[in-house]
Amino acid sequence: MHSPISPIVARPRDPTTPRDLRLDLFRGVALWLIFLDHIPSNLVSWITIRNYGFSDATEIFIFISGYTAAFVYGKVMVERGFVISSARILRRAWQIYVAHIFLFAIYLAEISYVARSFDNPLFAEEMNILDFLKQPDITIIQALLLKFKPVNMDVLPLYIILMMMFPPILWLLLRNATLALAVSAGVYAVALMFGMNLPAYPEGDWFFNPFAWQLLFVFGAWCALGGADRLTMVLSSRATLAIATAYLLVAFYIALSWHLPAVMSPRVTQWLEDVIYPIDKTNLDALRFAHFLALATVTVWFIPRTWPPLNSRWLHPAILCGQHSLEIFCLGVFLAFAGHFAMVEISGALWMQVLISVVGILTMIAAAALIAWYKRADERRAGGVSGGARQKPANADLAGGEA
Amino acid sequence: MRTICTAALAATFWLVLAGAQAALTGACAIPDYLVTSEYQLKRVALAAEKRKSLRIAVVGTGSSILAGPDGPGSAYPARLEAALRKRLPGIEIKVVTLVRTRLTALDLARSMRRVVEDEKPDLVIWQTGTIDAIRRIDQEEFxxxxDRGVERLQKAGTDVILMNMQYSPRTESMIAVGPYSDTMRVVAQQRSVPLFDRLGIMRYWSDHGAFDLYAAGRDNVLAHRVHDCIGRAIARLIVESGRLQQIESRAIK
Incomplete structure (x- = not known):
């Protein structure tokens, strides 16, 4: 590979290597789980992984986003240099920002509807949520600045910040991957030690501390740029598998005690409270990170890259969703709003919860299929017009799925 | 024709009334697991046994009051007072309401010393968390x-009951109360104080059709009935946690 920066240590996979479909599969599944978790009082969300351990779908989403960002833009940086690849990364950040503001508009519509229609004196206090509506000048500007973030709208701002700071990280990753990972871990440690975070409106800090969560994103990128290959020795050892499994089981037992306190003696509960709680989501608690690592270890052990079902019809819907993650994520947030609305206006019964969950996921699949069809049609047209003389559009977002 | 109409109307009216009556007696039913009294209210027990009086202060925010001219008498603090008087005759019961709207747990915690000095309560029922959830206060700060608020009260020798948020299905997608109620449960356990799980209890009522908490319109009757049931449920928690059943059974005899 002739490249202006000629990476020595880290080297993105050969461009002819097909994309690792496991990434798309698990990101697609993570998007479904995030959707289910975002519908309040949804009994179907009992199946999601947050109830069975420390980490949840957010970790999967951020890790895979880091992995694919490095996979797609690393290639661009090697082939076309720092400026072009950075420009592409920042364009992606801009797309995510626009998507976030679109979701915020939907939130405003929902909350405005509630303000007009809801007048139950029992919930006068809860109506204080509408205070934000009384100062649209401040609220909207704070939202544009990514400081005011309604419930369930914290992931995209995190993603935007991670993408904005990605060009220098990617540059370093391509030169000295280990050093880049060390810097990332250092930032994580310093942020935890000194309580570094970005400010939020009306008060407090970001729900997902970018200084902490960047570790997972950079770790994903590191894995994409040869790190995973270097971990092969560790990952293929039976001891690692045993440790990871044991950790998952302990985490499962502890998570079980949240829902069924009877399974644990009060002494152990007390000890857990003193020693390990709270398992902090804001700052990506080390226990959560470790839980994700254990989950990933066990997953890659049992599902190799060449796992035949990856090409089967049955897993195709999830893979499709994972390949268009930004659109499907936004759709999921919207569907969660809409689903809750249906539960309030029609019925909150169990059959309705199941129906909303199933219809929601089917809608996500249909949308992903539609987006894929558009992209295929565009590519075919681009190829047809130039009569094959032009190469396939070198858009990183389209090269085998998006970042 | 007219008689049939009148009769039908009367029958309907009677049915509605009977239904409402059944709802009133049955609606407040709460399973035992939602009212747990593993932590004892020692000061309450002492005051009831020795002094034959009980002074309770409700410290909280907007969801501890009801608007309108009949609001103060219908809100749960007044209903709690009535329920306790009924259950514990011979004991002088006084419930004062110290409500200030739109305050966070931190604001309320700061006022606890004043509450103790001014009111000298045997028991403080601390209702909080809703404003913190609306403003998305950091869990650690919450x-x-x-912790500070409860510590202040305990140091002054006052018993404490923590009371979490209401179950409000319509605002569920806008206000994430779950993590805040978890934190309240943890603090209650660490400080060994009873938690009145208003969230769980109201959700139980909603799930079992006791109340239609999805109702959007201006329905004062619903609000009054829910508050009455909450008042009675707290009375039950106080009697059980203060081990006052003896006084109660003496009264019945």
Missing amino acids: KIAL
Whole structure:
């Protein structure tokens, strides 16, 4: 590979290597789980992984986003240099920002509807949520600045910040991957030690501390740029598998005690409270990170890259969703709003919860299929017009799925 | 024709009334697991046994009051007072309401010393968390505020009951109360104080059709009935946690 920066240590996979479909599969599944978790009082969300351990779908989403960002833009940086690849990364950040503001508009519509229609004196206090509506000048500007973030709208701002700071990280990753990972871990440690975070409106800090969560994103990128290959020795050892499994089981037992306190003696509960709680989501608690690592270890052990079902019809819907993650994520947030609305206006019964969950996921699949069809049609047209003389559009977002 | 109409109307009216009556007696039913009294209210027990009086202060925010001219008498603090008087005759019961709207747990925690000095309560029912959830206060800060408030009360020798948020299905997608109620449960356990799980209880009522908490319109009757049931449920928690059943059974005899 002739490249202006000629990476020595880290080297993105050969461009002819097909994309690792496991990434798309698990990101697609993570998007479904995030959707289910975002519908309040949804009994179907009992199946999601947050109830069975420390980490949840957010970790999967951020890790895979880091992995694919490095996979797609690393290639661009090697082939076309720092400026072009950075420009592409920042364009992606801009797309995510626009998507976030679109979701915020939907939130405003929902909350405005509630303000007009809801007048139950029992919930006068809860109506204080509408205070934000009384100062649209401040609220909207704070939202544009990514400081005011309604419930369930914290992931995209995190993603935007991670993408904005990605060009220098990617540059370093391509030169000295280990050093880049060390810097990332250092930032994580310093942020935890000194309580570094970005400010939020009306008060407090970001729900997902970018200084902490960047570790997972950079770790994903590191894995994409040869790190995973270097971990092969560790990952293929039976001891690692045993440790990871044991950790998952302990985490499962502890998570079980949240829902069924009877399974644990009060002494152990007390000890857990003193020693390990709270398992902090804001700052990506080390226990959560470790839980994700254990989950990933066990997953890659049992599902190799060449796992035949990856090409089967049955897993195709999830893979499709994972390949268009930004659109499907936004759709999921919207569907969660809409689903809750249906539960309030029609019925909150169990059959309705199941129906909303199933219809929601089917809608996500249909949308992903539609987006894929558009992209295929565009590519075919681009190829047809130039009569094959032009190469396939070198858009990183389209090269085998998006970042 | 007219008689049939009148009769039908009367029958309907009677049915509605009977239904409402059944709802009133049955609606407040709460399973035992939602009212747990593993932590004892020692000061309450002492005051009831020795002094034959009980002074309770409700410290909280907007969801501890009801608007309108009949609001103060219908809100749960007044209903709690009535329920306790009924259950514990011979004991002088006084419930004062110290409500200030739109305050966070931290704001309320700061006022606890004044509450103790001014009101000298045997028991403080601390209702909080809703404003913190609306403003998305950091969990760690919320926990520290709760801890400080409870500590202040306990140091002054006052018993404490923590009371979490209401179950409000319509605002569920806008206000994430779950993590805040978890934190309140943890603090209650660490400080060994009873938690009145208003969230769980109201959700139980909603799930079992006792109340239609999805109702959007201006329905004062619903609000009054829910508050009456909450008042009675707290009375039950106080009697059980204060081990006052003896006084109660003496009264019945």
